[in-house]
Amino acid sequence: MKLKNTLGIAVGSLVAASSMGVLAQGQGAVEVEGFVNEYFTDSSRNYAHDEGSEYGGSIGYFLTKDVELALAYGEYHSLNGDSALGNKDIKGSQTDLKALYHFGEPGAGLRPYVSGGFAHQSISNTVAGGRNSSTLATVGAGAKYYFTEMFYARAGVDALYNIDQGDTEWQAGVGVGLNFGGAAPVVAAAVVEPEPAPVVEEPAEIVRVELDVKFDFDKSQVKEESYTDIKNLADFMNQYPQTTTTVEGHTDSVGTDAYNQSLSEKRATAVRDVLVNQYGVGGERVDAVGYGESRPVADNSTADGRAVNRRVEAAVEAEAK
Missing domain, CATH: 3.30.1330.60 (OmpA-like domain)
Known part of the structure; x- marks a missing residue:
């Protein structure tokens, strides 16, 4: 529960920081986010509950105004496992590296996205009471809503394909974050030819x-x-x-x-x-x-x-x- 309290403080800090001012989105921007995912597990690792929660945070960098490279880390909670020794509290974490492509123009408002990448998952107290490490391929989709140029909320769904075990798991989550602005979007200005100055004939002397x-x-x-x-x-x-x-x-x-x-x-x-x-x-x-x-x-x-x-x-x- 200590992590939940910490996340609540972080979310409050993000909301407060958004009042500091408006920063331009775009290429070079950095986004930090706190998130909560509902984790829907497979059935091959003998979980007593087929779902749990993941709490974590991420940091992303916009390579262009639309493409973001993001690194995330989360920890699992509320999972139990069926092992030879009985139900165990499952401890674990997941580290993701993914690319997100955003649709629409930077600025306040809705920006849907699709994502793809890889993750490393490490979980203890699984089938035989030991640690299970897996490499996952991830794809996802969702949307961010920017209340201002700086502050946003996100909702999304990810499919997690376990390359080592050949099965698929899912997670759906929400998050809130801040965008620390990069280059403002360049708007092509219409070239307006100046009107020639009227020829003023001076009165003849x-x-x-x-x-x-x-x-x-x-x-x-x-x-x-x-x-x-x-x-x-x-x-x-x-x-x-x-x-x-x-x-x-x-x-x-x-x-x-x-x-x-x-x-x-x-x-x-x-x-x-x-x-x-x-x-x-x-x-x-x-x-x-x-x-x-x-x-x-x-x-x-x-x-x-x-x-x-x-x-x-x-x-x-x-x-x-």
């Missing part, structure tokens, strides 16, 4: 050059001091050859409308000629137009205001590269 050329009263000649400003406009247009411009001429209010219209056109033409003839801007890219005194930007009643109105204006815009 608009650059602008303006020209404001002033003229003396009743004159259409371009003053020397204005050539630098005209050249800046020409350089810009040569840098951006897709650009065009219109040169606009203006006058103050002194004189008749017709005279001022003609004078404004001459002023516009004079600036155009400098752009085209001196600074190389294509003639097809520059228009000249006069507006006379119709578009003043200052007060024509003052001398300063009239000086501001005697002008030629132009502007060019382009998208910066």
Whole structure:
């Protein structure tokens, strides 16, 4: 009964240990188990009872996520034998080495299995009161239920063929155990091609050059001091050859409308000629137009205001590269 008490403590320890955390099952995992088997004996060794109990434990190692190699040891109890000396308490043990193949995927839930292997059985107080040692071939089937990745319960049946004596015995049992995780199962992840990043076009920077050329009263000649400003406009247009411009001429209010219209056109033409003839801007890219005194930007009643109105204006815009 001491072994039964020890097994009860072991089972309790397994349940308590399962609360420590979840470990991954799979290749490289180790399982330890405590078990109880009901042993159904043959009739050739004169047992008074044709069944008894085996208590023991096992340790297994997963060679793959499905294949486990397990070593078990158990001791027999509650067997009696009929010998020439009378009924005897039969003492014995059995050591198993078997391979188990598990079905299904590792993880919480049910995993059926089949098993096969060999065992060595040693029993005392048999027919002649001596010790009987036998080599057994074993096959079995059962199922494990994993309450968590770590803690499980098992039930199974094994057939034990006695190679030495040529008869077959059976045992059915239950057990509880712990799985100390190995490699987590690899789940193939779908390869998702990243969507190409949207092309964000940055807004084009608009650059602008303006020209404001002033003229003396009743004159259409371009003053020397204005050539630098005209050249800046020409350089810009040569840098951006897709650009065009219109040169606009203006006058103050002194004189008749017709005279001022003609004078404004001459002023516009004079600036155009400098752009085209001196600074190389294509003639097809520059228009000249006069507006006379119709578009003043200052007060024509003052001398300063009239000086501001005697002008030629132009502007060019382009998208910066």
